[in-house]
Amino acid sequence: PKEIHIALIGNPNCGKTSLFNNLSGSKEHVGNYSGVTVDSKKATVKWKGYKLHFIDLPGIYSFTTFTPEEVYARDYILDNNPDILLNIIDSTNLERNLLLTTQLMEMGKELIVAFNMFDELKKSGDLLDIEKFDAMTKVNSIPTTAIKGEGNRDILNKIVEVFQSLQTDTVSHSIQHSDEIEYSISKIGELFDKYPYKLNQAINTRFYILKLLERDPEALKKLDMYPSAVAKELEAQVERIESHYHDVCDSVITQTRYHFIQDLLNQCYVSSSDHASKGR
Ligand code: GDP
Ligand code: MG
Ligand code: K
Numbered sequence: 001p002k003e004i005h006i007a008l009i010g011n012p013n014c015g016k017t018s019l020f021n022n023l024s025g026s027k028e029h030v031g032n033y034s035g036v037t038v039d040s041k042k043a044t045v046k047w048k049g050y051k052l053h054f055i056d057l058p059g060i061y062s063f064t065t066f067t068p069e070e071v072y073a074r075d076y077i078l079d080n081n082p083d084i085l086l087n088i089i090d091s092t093n094l095e096r097n098l099l100l101t102t103q104l105m106e107m108g109k110e111l112i113v114a115f116n117m118f119d120e121l122k123k124s125g126d127l128l129d130i131e132k133f134d135a136m137t138k139v140n141s142i143p144t145t146a147i148k149g150e151g152n153r154d155i156l157n158k159i160v161e162v163f164q165s166l167q168t169d170t171v172s173h174s175i176q177h178s179d180e181i182e183y184s185i186s187k188i189g190e191l192f193d194k195y196p197y198k199l200n201q202a203i204n205t206r207f208y209i210l211k212l213l214e215r216d217p218e219a220l221k222k223l224d225m226y227p228s229a230v231a232k233e234l235e236a237q238v239e240r241i242e243s244h245y246h247d248v249c250d251s252v253i254t255q256t257r258y259h260f261i262q263d264l265l266n267q268c269y270v271s272s273s274d275h276a277s278k279g280r
Helices: 016-024 068-080 091-107 116-122 129-138 153-165 177-193 205-214 217-225 228-245 249-268 274-279
Strands: 002-011 041-047 050-056 084-092 111-118 140-143
Touching: 002 016, 002 068, 002 091, 002 153, 016 050, 016 111, 016 129, 016 153, 041 153, 050 153, 068 140, 084 153, 084 228, 091 111, 091 205, 091 249, 111 116, 111 129, 129 140, 129 249, 140 153, 177 205, 177 228, 177 249, 177 274, 205 217, 205 228, 205 249, 217 228, 228 249
Parallel strands: 002 050, 002 084, 084 111, 111 140
Antiparallel strands: 041 050
């Protein structure tokens, strides 16, 4: 049978392990990864003639700081190049959870979002327009309630559907950064186009350039493989951006992600207090 590799990724306590256990029928304990001990759990599910291999990665809030969990999760994705990232979100904490989602979108890998804790969202009376979310992000998403197994079949079906479409479609989700940042991405990108591409193919150039602009130490280490012209251009671009904004580059980039999330939530999400007052 055909194999599909899926990595589960999300914030701590979003219900990742519950979803993993429910999808795989596994009896692994639900709980926190303790401290710096990084571990991962694997399971295989047969579905519609495919073998779905799941890996439960440690919970992380973003790819921008450097906890061992973040390094582990990112390296796992870059080294193993899973076919699909399954991003589990705590639907009662959308703004915070979506920061990681914006960064996963920038990775340029196929992405499915599970809006988990959907029972809690419904209970709160808040409304989330998932179709609109999908249209705005070009991501496929599914509501789930992992502790009850609700959404399991939808997730498995969506994985197969997305995997089948991977053969013909290119991944199109990424967020638009400010004109200044986009200019720098294209200037540095021109240099990468000129030199042979030596990076891991699992990582796209755009994601890598954003990491360079954020002065991500792991990304900067890899810059040694390129002629010094690339590092020089990077420095010039960082200086240009920072003098334009009077702010450090990674803060400018993070703010754009938060603006994107704000815009998204303004259009896709209504809190119960808002629609109650509108109805009055
Ligand atoms: P992880 O840290 O992401 O692996 O999250 P866990 O699977 O350990 O879940 C964290 C807590 O949330 C546990 O107490 C779960 O029982 C609970 N939980 C997980 N999924 C859901 C859900 O869909 N609805 C509700 N109400 N609780 C959930
Ligand atoms: Mg867990
Ligand atoms: K937990």
